[in-house]
Amino acid sequence: MDQRKASNAKRGGAPTSADVARLAGVSQATISLVLNGRASKVRISEETRKRVISAAAQLGYTPNHAARSLRQRSTKIITFVLPTLENPYYSDIVSAAQIAAQQHGYAVSVIPARTKPGEFHALSLLQGAAFDGIVVAGRENCAAPELLQLAARGVAVVALQERSPDPSIYSVSVDLEAGGYLATRHLIELGHRRIAHVMEELPRPDTWRDRVDGYRRALAEAGLPLDPSLVVITENSMAGGCKAIEQLLLDRQRPTAAFMYNDQMAVGALHALRTHGLRVPDDFAVVGFDGLAMGQFTAPPLTTIDHPRRDIGRIVIETLIGAIEKGSLEVKQHLLPVKLLVRESCGGLEAPNQKP
Amino acid sequence: MDQRKASNAKRGGAPTSADVARLAGVSQATISLVLNGRASKVRISEETRKRVISAAAQLGYTPNHAARSLRQRSTKIITFVLPTLENPYYSDIVSAAQIAAQQHGYAVSVIPARTKPGEFHALSLLQGAAFDGIVVAGRENCAAPELLQLAARGVAVVALQERSPDPSIYSVSVDLEAGGYLATRHLIELGHRRIAHVMEELPRPDTWRDRVDGYRRALAEAGLPLDPSLVVITENSMAGGCKAIEQLLLDRQRPTAAFMYNDQMAVGALHALRTHGLRVPDDFAVVGFDGLAMGQFTAPPLTTIDHPRRDIGRIVIETLIGAIEKGSLEVKQHLLPVKLLVRESCGGLEAPNQKP
DNA sequence: ATGAAAGCGCTAACAA
């Protein structure tokens, strides 16, 4: 009776490396060596190698993730902590990240966590070292103090669109200020003088330049006054954009254009304008922000500020893996450029009224 | 020198239960008992309990996920394997699932995996027992043969919108056939006679009743012929919907209405119609499928078939956790009802032309 | 070229 332990596979669970070892007539160590590709470089005869491979295949063996992670102190998983899956904005970022991560042997997952201030959802997982790296998006999530602690413990963390005061948290962002400037300047060039900006509530106005700062800069540059009643704060959703525009239309001195915080809000804006009988762009112009695919199919198609989302995804992963494997990186902050994507919601396509 | 091992915390990693034990002057086992709430019921004096709690807090201790999973043979994570994050369809499902899961002590994650036939992305994670339960969506993903193997190894798996031939895979679906019927009958009641159906390519036509079967039934019930040239297959995206409609408009015997596979395609359809100068619903009616929030903001707002997405999320989790904890469940298949959501893309709101 | 053995951090019997 040499069979000291019952085969795990027999017990209904997944086969273990011990099961494979038994079947192949070798030791567990050999299984590990062969299956991790260290066989050729180090030692292990071709014959045993084949025997191991075939035994593993026969049992359908896959290494247990928890055991491997425990032993190697690394899970080879990078996770995105996203505020919502409702906005397809992150879709391309995550796809690009997945492709990049895969090339380095990492998997990527997503944890939806709409953090209310003070609570951070999937926290125990993050703190429990279930991931080698994490990408945090959303203002509330990025502001969570726990991130610092995570970084201190050696988890690589990058914040999307948020610059952390602490250098242990990397950041990959898009130049929001430039985007706001581009959008607003576009409207000014098209002859608009009363331009509204509809935005989400921003908790910390001085920390970080956002769209609204570019909006101000463009206005100032053109010698236009900044009318506070033209800057409206609303909930970040299509419905929010819709409500904000309705409010603006009530004004006795209506604006003739609006620069919206993002494409979702812009869709709401378009809807509100349509509902109130205003033609876009003839009666009112709208610029979005993000460059979602959806913008091609709105009525009319949306002029917007396009983000290099695939680049964001790729750079996030390169940063994270660099940090995980090298420990620390030179460049902590990435700032990516945006560009104006002219479609039809502002006019200016056929008869452009460009700056000289 | 009693300090046999260096504290892990000192080494820059996360503190371990041994670190907490040392600080509190108790054994590791006590830490485990206290922190898992077994202290009160079982034993452990109030005084040690407090000491442990405070030591843990002081170090910022969180149990290592890999170690705990390895020991308990359970990760307490349920993951969704989704084909894409582009379609916000899954957003509500995942949110509802997360809430339900949390009540049972499980976390939920998402793995984006657009499986091409023959390859299954995050497979090694799934097979490596990194998750206690998995929810698979998307035709290709659900068709992966590896799912059976997973189920055989004791991972609970539910397929969304796909019935597996194997009873070890649970399913939670929406009544697509009824949806197709409702959508088509609505158009018929509104007086349409030539009604198109734009759909995604369906690999296995006989396995499972889909929208197109309901479309056929409604047509047959009304004594209308099924014209094969009115059923067009296209890519599942806004652009696909757009192209399909353009193709239909070329027909010498144009349809006057289209039932679209989902809301995303319907958005593309609306765009194509607008581009070609057709008014919706006066010249052409459109029905969508899914009930996305976006449908409220299209031009015109989209009449669609609404899915009980939050119920889906909740039931998926109840099924999964039932399966994980009880082993096996009575009811393997859930079929949820849909309902017609009348907005404006078919007319029929002011002057309804209802069936008697 | 391969095996034996230790140990990652945790929990659960079993002792004391």
Added chain:
DNA sequence: TTGTTAGCGCTTTCAT
């Protein structure tokens, strides 16, 4: 009431 001990499944020296 608390400590000791034995693994969970894997990788990795170190022997052989």
